[in-house]
Amino acid sequence: MDHACFGYDLVAAKAPRLLVELGSQRGFSFGVFCQSVRSHSQDCTCYAVDTWEGDQHTGSYGEEIYDALAGHVREHYRHYAYLLRMTFDAASPQFSDGSIDLLHIDGLHTYEAVSHDFNTWYPKVAEGGIILFHDIAERQGDFGVWRLWEELEQQHQTFAFKHGHGLGVLRKPGGKPLEQESQLIQLLFADSPEDRQALGELYSIGGQFLKSRRQARKFRQSREAAVKRKLSGKS
Ligand SMILES: C[S@@+](CC[C@H](N)C(=O)[O-])C[C@H]1O[C@@H](n2cnc3c(N)ncnc32)[C@H](O)[C@@H]1O
16 A cells, blocks of 8 residues: 555556566555556556465465455456466576566565575566565564665665655666656656655655545445444444
8 A cells, every 4th residue: 555656656657568576465566566557558467476375474364365366357457467376486487587677576574585585586687677675664573674675775776665664666787778767767766865755755645645545435434334224223
């Protein structure tokens, strides 16, 4: 929810041909990406990779999560979105080096796991491609994406959204020059502290707006249900 507006805009701006998400669970972020591909009539194939069994942070969950997502993808994104039900390591040989334009890493959030996922999948990303890291601001327990992120910031072109649990954006070197990228990509990686701050604030407000809208919808639904119960005399 916190980063949905950015994810949606990033797909519009990057126009990826191949998008891969590692860790999809209920498919919230994957749905945001797929919806943007659809709304912007893009020619992009999207893959969600997950065992749909859960991990030590999410806990294990039942088949209904996978079934619901598979049904949703079939209904709305049938011709270009696919679920790969397997481990990240088993899926990686299915992608050629330099082929992925947008990679979202959102699996297990320990330092060891996320470092392994990054090192395994980095070669698969195209020059100038973008890698997103979820939860870079989360420091509870053994969460360690923040630690990897601190290392990556020293070596790569990056942008960090601090709101919510944090989202890291990394641009792999090469590809077209930054000046030929779309405006959003230029703003993310150009060296203007003012632009970076404004961008961080803009998408933080976007996240808050979506959350408030969802709360308002839930409140309206519970009031409507209460009124119905009252009218039917069930109190
Ligand atoms: C944080 S959740 C993903 C959340 C999702 N992106 C969303 O928007 O709600 C992490 C998921 O990664 C999956 N996962 C973790 N490590 C994995 C691995 N090595 N291989 C496959 N799936 C993995 C878990 O099953 C879990 O569903």
